[in-house]
Amino acid sequence: MSSHGVQGGFAVLKNRDFALYLCARFCSSIAAQMIVMAVGWQVYHLTGRVLDLGLIGLSQFLPFLLLVLFAGHVADQFDRRLIILLCLCAYGTCALLLLAFAIAKLGSALPIFAVLAVLGIARAFQLPASQSFVPTIVPAATLRNALAVNSSANQIATIVGPSAGGILYALSTAPVGRFGGAERVYGAAAILLLAAIGMIAMLHKRQAPGIRSAASWASLLQGIRFVWHRKTVLGAISLDLFAVLFGGATALLPAFTRDVLHAGPDVFGYLRAAPGLGAVATALWLAFRPVSRHVGPTMFLGVAAFGAATVVFGLTHTFWVAMAALVILGVGDMISVFIRSLLVQLNTPDEIRGRVSAVNSVFIGASNELGEFESGFTAAWFGLVPAIVLGGAATLVVTVLWARVFFPSLWRMRTFEQLN
Numbered sequence: 001m002s003s004h005g006v007q008g009g010f011a012v013l014k015n016r017d018f019a020l021y022l023c024a025r026f027c028s029s030i031a032a033q034m035i036v037m038a039v040g041w042q043v044y045h046l047t048g049r050v051l052d053l054g055l056i057g058l059s060q061f062l063p064f065l066l067l068v069l070f071a072g073h074v075a076d077q078f079d080r081r082l083i084i085l086l087c088l089c090a091y092g093t094c095a096l097l098l099l100a101f102a103i104a105k106l107g108s109a110l111p112i113f114a115v116l117a118v119l120g121i122a123r124a125f126q127l128p129a130s131q132s133f134v135p136t137i138v139p140a141a142t143l144r145n146a147l148a149v150n151s152s153a154n155q156i157a158t159i160v161g162p163s164a165g166g167i168l169y170a171l172s173t174a175p176v177g178r179f180g181g182a183e184r185v186y187g188a189a190a191i192l193l194l195a196a197i198g199m200i201a202m203l204h205k206r207q208a209p210g211i212r213s214a215a216s217w218a219s220l221l222q223g224i225r226f227v228w229h230r231k232t233v234l235g236a237i238s239l240d241l242f243a244v245l246f247g248g249a250t251a252l253l254p255a256f257t258r259d260v261l262h263a264g265p266d267v268f269g270y271l272r273a274a275p276g277l278g279a280v281a282t283a284l285w286l287a288f289r290p291v292s293r294h295v296g297p298t299m300f301l302g303v304a305a306f307g308a309a310t311v312v313f314g315l316t317h318t319f320w321v322a323m324a325a326l327v328i329l330g331v332g333d334m335i336s337v338f339i340r341s342l343l344v345q346l347n348t349p350d351e352i353r354g355r356v357s358a359v360n361s362v363f364i365g366a367s368n369e370l371g372e373f374e375s376g377f378t379a380a381w382f383g384l385v386p387a388i389v390l391g392g393a394a395t396l397v398v399t400v401l402w403a404r405v406f407f408p409s410l411w412r413m414r415t416f417e418q419l420n
Contacts, residue, residue: 033161054376072358166269235407248371278330302335310392
C-alpha cells in the first residue's frame with residue numbers, strides 16, 4: 001500500500017473535532033452494543049420466548065418511527081452537537097436504569113421494554129443529528145475518508161462491545177464481588193457513555209441556522225421528497241432496508257447460541273462480534289481504497305453476499321462455520337453501507353441534511369429493530385432455523401428484483417457522479 005493511500009486514510013484524524021467526535025462515537029457505540037447484547041441475553045433468560053427477542057426491536061422501533069421525521073427537522077434547526085450531547089445523556093440514564101433493574105433482580109421483562117422505548121426516542125433524535133454532523137466538521141475533499149474511518153470505528157465497536165459484554169455477562173457463572181453479569185455490563189456501558197458525553201462537550205460549538213422555520217408537514221416531508229426524486233438514492237437505501245429486514249439473523253443469536261450450538265454467553269459474544277470483524281476489515285480497506293468504479297454492481301454484490309451468508313449461517317450447526325458466515329455477512333453489509341452513505345452525503349444540501357438523514361435513518365436504522373421483530377415473529381411461527389434460512393433467501397430475491405426490475409439504473413451505475 002502506498003504512503004499516499006495511508007496518508008489519505010489517516011490524515012482526517014488531524015482534525016481535532018473529528019478526532020474527538022470519533023472517540024465519543026466509539027465509546028458510545030461500544031456501550032450501545034454492550035447494552036443490546038446484555039438485554040437480549042437477559043430477556044431470553046427471563047422468558048425463554050424467541051418472540052420476546054423480536055419485541056426488543058419493536059419496543060425501540062415504534063417511538064423511533066413516530067419521531068424521526070420531526071427529529072430530522074430539529075437537526076436542521078438547532079446545534080447538532082447539543083442534540084447529540086442530550087441524546088447521550090438519555091442513553092446514560094437508560095443504562096443506569098437497566099443497572100438498577102438488574103441489581104433489583106426484576107422477574108419481568110416489561111420494565112426493560114419500557115427503557116428500550118426511551119432508547120428508541122433518544123435514537124430518533126441522535127441518528128439524524130449524527131449522520132448530518134460529520135460533513136459539517138470535515139472538508140468536502142476528505143469526506144469519503146472521514147466516513148470510512150467513522151464506519152471503521154463503529155464496526156470496531158461492534159467487535160469490542162459484544163465480546164466485552166459477553167465476557168462480563170459470562171462472569172455471572174463465577175461471580176466477582178457482589179455484582180452479576182448483567183450489572184457489570186450495564187455499569188461499564190454507563191461509564192463509557194459518561195466518557196462520550198465529556199468528549200462531545202469539548203467540541204467547538206457550531207453556529208445554529210440564522211433563520212428557523214416552524215415544523216410543518218411540508219418541512220417534515222422535504223427529506224422524503226428529496227430522496228423520492230433521486231431514484232438511485234431511493235434504490236440504495238430501500239435495498240438496504242429489505243436486506244436488513246429479512247436478513248436480521250443477529251437478533252436470533254441468543255436463541256441460536258443456546259438452542260442450536262448449545263453454548264453460553266461467551267460464545268454468544270463471539271458470534272455477535274463476528275459481523276463487526278468482517279465489517280471493520282472492509283471499512284479499513286475502504287478508508288484507503290474507497291469504491292470509485294462499478295459502484296452499483298459492487299453494492300449489489302455486497303447485499304448478495306449478506307443474504308448468502310445468512311443462509312449458510314442458518315444451516316450450520318458448527319461454531320466455526322457460523323463464525324465465518326457472520327464475518328462474510330459483515331463484509332457484505334459494510335460494502336453496502338459505505339456506498340449508500342456516500343450516495344446520501346455527497347448529494348444532500350446542508351440545509352436539509354438532517355431531514356434527509358432522518359429518512360435514511362427510517363430506512364436503515366429502524367430496519368434493524370423492525371428486522372429484529374420480523375425475525376423473532378417468524379422464528380416463533382416457523383421455527384428458529386427456517387426463519388434464518390428463509391430470511392437470507394428473501395434477501396437474495398430482493399437483490400435480484402432491485403437490480404433487474406425496479407432499479408436497473410442503480411445496477412448500471414459506475415461512478416457516484418451518475419446520480420439522477
